[in-house]
Amino acid sequence: MKRTLSLSAQTEVENSQHRASLEKKPHDVSKMFDDVAQHYDLTNTVLTGGLVHVWRKVTREAVGARVGLKVLDVACGTGASAAGYAADGADVIGCDFSPGMIARGRELHPGLDLRVGDATALPFADEAFDVVTISYGLRNVVDTQAALRDMLRVTKRGGKIVVAEFSQPTNPLFRATYFEFMRLGMPLLSTIFSSDAPAYDYLRESIQAWHSQKDLAAVMHEAGWRSVEYKNLTNGIVALHRAIRK
Numbered sequence: 001m002k003r004t005l006s007l008s009a010q011t012e013v014e015n016s017q018h019r020a021s022l023e024k025k026p027h028d029v030s031k032m033f034d035d036v037a038q039h040y041d042l043t044n045t046v047l048t049g050g051l052v053h054v055w056r057k058v059t060r061e062a063v064g065a066r067v068g069l070k071v072l073d074v075a076c077g078t079g080a081s082a083a084g085y086a087a088d089g090a091d092v093i094g095c096d097f098s099p100g101m102i103a104r105g106r107e108l109h110p111g112l113d114l115r116v117g118d119a120t121a122l123p124f125a126d127e128a129f130d131v132v133t134i135s136y137g138l139r140n141v142v143d144t145q146a147a148l149r150d151m152l153r154v155t156k157r158g159g160k161i162v163v164a165e166f167s168q169p170t171n172p173l174f175r176a177t178y179f180e181f182m183r184l185g186m187p188l189l190s191t192i193f194s195s196d197a198p199a200y201d202y203l204r205e206s207i208q209a210w211h212s213q214k215d216l217a218a219v220m221h222e223a224g225w226r227s228v229e230y231k232n233l234t235n236g237i238v239a240l241h242r243a244i245r246k
């Protein structure tokens with residue numbers, strides 16, 4: 001299960017305006033994303049070596065957006081995924097609690113319906129959407145269960161959830177190399193390409209502390225989702241979980 005690491009993280013929050021603790025507080029998380037919003041998409045591309053675009057494509061296929069479907073992208077950030085679902089013809093809303101990320105998304109994707117809102121108290125009616133999805137957001141939500149339950153509430157019966165999230169590489173040698181890259185390479189790259197390098201220390205720590213593929217499937221089931229299944233992308237750097245509201 002998810003490890004709640006305290007490290008010296010609390011102290012780091014106190015010393016920095018910019019990064020959240022692993023004992024996350026919603027305001028710290030929201031502020032941290034406000035601060036990285038301007039260069040968020042570029043930094044994502046650099047830190048993942050472009051793989052984020054491959055993962056978004058696979059996620060987009062799993063979401064299966066099309067004309068007539070109502071899709072909610074929770075923790076949508078700057079709308080990079082939501083824009084794809086809209087391009088596929090769906091009626092899409094993106095929702096995120098960082099006003100900075102939403103503002104940047106509106107600049108990048110004029111006309112896309114992006115709203116400020118909390119994943120744990122979604123400002124939508126029960127059973128309003130055919131598909132709810134969240135990419136690289138669930139790990140950042142303070143109360144994972146509350147978000148999964150509220151996403152269930154706004155999904156129609158028979159509708160689905162798609163979760164894309166960093167996970168645990170399955171091959172031990174690959175996993176060791178990957179975590180070593182994160183420890184050594186990520187601070188360097190984030191210093192060069194991001195306006196806020198400490199936020200990317202949080203990124204690394206939060207990925208290492210997050211659920212394994214199997215554990216996240218169990219957490220989703222506990223929240224009320226059924227027929228939970230997952231597949232690994234790039235040897236499990238990312239996992240794509242899917243489930244149904246029965």
Ligand SMILES: C[S@@+](CC[C@H](N)C(=O)[O-])C[C@H]1O[C@@H](n2cnc3c(N)ncnc32)[C@H](O)[C@@H]1O
Binds near residue numbers: 030096
């Ligand atoms: C790593 S970014 C991912 C953004 C986007 N989904 C993407 O794929 O690029 C994580 C996002 O989760 C949002 N977030 C974290 N906790 C949230 C919450 N409780 N409610 C809404 N958004 C939240 C942050 O503001 C941030 O924009």
